[in-house]
Amino acid sequence: MRIDHLATNVCVLLGSVRPNRNGERLAKYIVNELEKCDDVSVQLIDPKDLNLPILMARYDDIKDSQECPPSLHGLQKALTACTSLIIVSPEYNHAIPPAVSNTLDYFSHAEFYFKPVGLVTYSVGQYGGVRAGSQYASYLRALGLVGVPRVLSVPEVQNTLDKDGHVLVNSLRASFSAFADELMWFDAALSAQRETGLPGHH
Numbered sequence: 001m002r003i004d005h006l007a008t009n010v011c012v013l014l015g016s017v018r019p020n021r022n023g024e025r026l027a028k029y030i031v032n033e034l035e036k037c038d039d040v041s042v043q044l045i046d047p048k049d050l051n052l053p054i055l056m057a058r059y060d061d062i063k064d065s066q067e068c069p070p071s072l073h074g075l076q077k078a079l080t081a082c083t084s085l086i087i088v089s090p091e092y093n094h095a096i097p098p099a100v101s102n103t104l105d106y107f108s109h110a111e112f113y114f115k116p117v118g119l120v121t122y123s124v125g126q127y128g129g130v131r132a133g134s135q136y137a138s139y140l141r142a143l144g145l146v147g148v149p150r151v152l153s154v155p156e157v158q159n160t161l162d163k164d165g166h167v168l169v170n171s172l173r174a175s176f177s178a179f180a181d182e183l184m185w186f187d188a189a190l191s192a193q194r195e196t197g198l199p200g201h202h
């Protein structure tokens with residue numbers, strides 16, 4: 001993986017809160033790989049730890065009130081500070097899982113404008129979550145994120161990595177490396193451009 005710029009700060013959102021979720025092994029692998037890079041800081045966002053209620057009001061509308069879930073403040077800071085986001089997402093009924101949308105929908109949308117997002121989908125079956133993947137394009141655009149073209153799809157995730165995130169199927173390494181290179185390219189480009197200001201009213 002080639003990293004040639006400074007101050008890269010990646011948030012990795014794990015898209016499942018199920019007991020024994022398979023996504024944990026993939027998120028662990030991704031966090032471990034990114035932590036090996038000198039100039040990258042990485043933070044796992046785990047909706048299980050955040051324990052957010054089903055969204056009733058956006059963060060901006062509740063941040064100063066007692067209704068605001070305490071974990072939302074730290075999440076908002078992490079998202080604001082990050083220079084790119086990786087979403088590690090299962091596919092639930094061919095769609096985006098609630099652990100993802102119920103986490104990101106709280107924000108509107110200064111935390112995301114105009115940052116790159118890399119999408120990693122997975123499933124226990126053959127398709128690697130690609131059907132949910134196709135739904136993400138318009139969702140991420142609505143949030144103000146810039147989707148990186150290359151999506152990493154991991155079929156049979158339970159056989160691809162062990163529970164600690166160690167790789168069992170070697171081809172994942174090259175696929176992840178290509179995915180991460182692309183995300184880092186967009187991270188450098190968009191970070192530099194955001195320094196010059198944001199378009200419109202954002």
Ligand SMILES: Cc1cc2nc3c(=O)[nH]c(=O)nc-3n(C[C@H](O)[C@H](O)[C@H](O)COP(=O)(O)O)c2cc1C
Pocket residue numbers: 015016017018020021022023024090091092093094095122123124125126127128129
């Ligand atoms: C509510 C639900 C819906 C699912 N729908 C799909 C699906 O549409 N396509 C698919 O390939 N797998 C589907 N699965 C199987 C998941 O690929 C498998 O359970 C995977 O481990 C989910 O990720 P997680 O364990 O990290 O939650 C579904 C699982 C659940 C719990």
